[in-house]
Amino acid sequence: xxxxxMGVKSEDINIDSSxxxxxxxxxxxxxxxxxxxxxxxxxxxxxxxxDYSPLLDVPQLSTMSMKTSxxxxxxxxxxxxxxxxxxxxxxxxxSCSISSASSEAVNDNKTVVEQTEDDEEEKQKTNKQLKTKKxxxxxxxxxxxxxxxxxEVDHLEDGYRWRKYGQKAVxxxxxxRSYYRCTTVSCNVKKRVERSFTDPSIVVTxxxxxxxxxxxxxxxxxxxxxxxxxxxxxxxxGFSTNYGSVLQGNYNYLSSSQYxxxxxxxxxxxxxxxLSSLNHHPYxxxxxxxxxxxxxxxxxxxxxxxxxxxxxxxxxxxMLKEE
DNA sequence: CGGGTTTGACCGGCGC
DNA sequence: GCGCCGGTCAAACCCG
Numbered sequence: 001x002x003x004x005x006m007g008v009k010s011e012d013i014n015i016d017s018s019x020x021x022x023x024x025x026x027x028x029x030x031x032x033x034x035x036x037x038x039x040x041x042x043x044x045x046x047x048x049x050x051d052y053s054p055l056l057d058v059p060q061l062s063t064m065s066m067k068t069s070x071x072x073x074x075x076x077x078x079x080x081x082x083x084x085x086x087x088x089x090x091x092x093x094x095s096c097s098i099s100s101a102s103s104e105a106v107n108d109n110k111t112v113v114e115q116t117e118d119d120e121e122e123k124q125k126t127n128k129q130l131k132t133k134k135x136x137x138x139x140x141x142x143x144x145x146x147x148x149x150x151x152e153v154d155h156l157e158d159g160y161r162w163r164k165y166g167q168k169a170v171x172x173x174x175x176x177r178s179y180y181r182c183t184t185v186s187c188n189v190k191k192r193v194e195r196s197f198t199d200p201s202i203v204v205t206x207x208x209x210x211x212x213x214x215x216x217x218x219x220x221x222x223x224x225x226x227x228x229x230x231x232x233x234x235x236x237x238g239f240s241t242n243y244g245s246v247l248q249g250n251y252n253y254l255s256s257s258q259y260x261x262x263x264x265x266x267x268x269x270x271x272x273x274x275l276s277s278l279n280h281h282p283y284x285x286x287x288x289x290x291x292x293x294x295x296x297x298x299x300x301x302x303x304x305x306x307x308x309x310x311x312x313x314x315x316x317x318x319m320l321k322e323e
Numbered sequence: 324c325g326g327g328t329t330t331g332a333c334c335g336g337c338g339c
Numbered sequence: 340g341c342g343c344c345g346g347t348c349a350a351a352c353c354c355g
Contacts, residue, residue, distance in 0.1 A: 164328055166347060179346070328353070
């Protein structure tokens with residue numbers, strides 16, 4: 001199948017709909033998330049947007065997001081819609097892109113039934129068949145969140161411990177894709193890491209699922225006294241990433257809702273750091289990039305302003321006022 | 324020796 | 340049905 005140039009075209013977005021300023025800001029999220037409208041709503045939740053229901057009734061919004069979605073999806077039609085940022089090519093070489101995808105039920109049924117056969121090969125075959133039968137029902141995917149990050153290293157430190165379980169060559173790309181699983185037992189979060197081949201300085205990290213536990217770095221923090229550590233300090237509790245320091249603090253004794261909020265905060269922090277790094281992209285003098293960066297900033301501003309009490313303390317004012 | 328990585332094989336989904 | 344491709348498995352290997 002012929003691969004089509006993908007990307008968010010600025011001209012596809014009706015940015016003159018001033019009467020829909022609020023909607024426009026959200027539509028930017030949709031556009032930059034490069035996801036379908038429905039998936040974008042998951043992203044709204046991620047960003048802490050409580051009430052986005054009015055947006056569903058904005059025809060222009062729907063049109064815009066669907067339009068973009070079509071552009072993105074056109075390279076590989078019929079693909080699993082939950083696979084949003086699995087792009088052979090990034091949206092545009094310089095665009096920032098944060099993707100989210102959601103799916104309903106989770107099927108992590110991987111039970112392998114014990115066999116009493118003596119023949120090893122036969123046993124393995126049978127196991128595989130059973131496994132196949134078990135997972136016969138349409139495989140459901142965990143929610144996914146993708147980040148495009150400008151970074152020298154492929155595997156970005158995010159505070160969790162990962163075990164690599166596979167690596168595959170990516171079609172049309174000289175860079176392989178690595179598959180990681182969270183090492184914590186009973187936590188089936190996965191992550192995919194690949195480098196954009198049109199802009200090798202950008203790493204696309206896709207998280208699948210939600211951690212069922214605090215990050216080890218956080219636990220250490222709690223263990224040594226849970227003090228707020230200076231940024232970029234690993235030993236004293238916080239942890240830094242290649243794209244900036246990620247939140248630190250006490251993860252012990254959190255209620256589930258608090259923990260959920262913390263996780264959300266962490267995602268937001270990752271998002272923020274990603275956008276920050278893109279703000280200093282060397283190629284950001286292109287008009288297309290500037291245009292999209294403006295949108296990005298609006299997106300973050302809009303989303304962050306809706307985050308009552310979580311992010312205002314970490315978002316520098318110049319980021320909020322920029323452009 | 325335990326935990327992580329590498330890598331070829333395998334499997335399921337999908338398009339033709 | 341066949342081939343391609345993304346995702347996963349698991350044996351072999353590596354390393355502290």
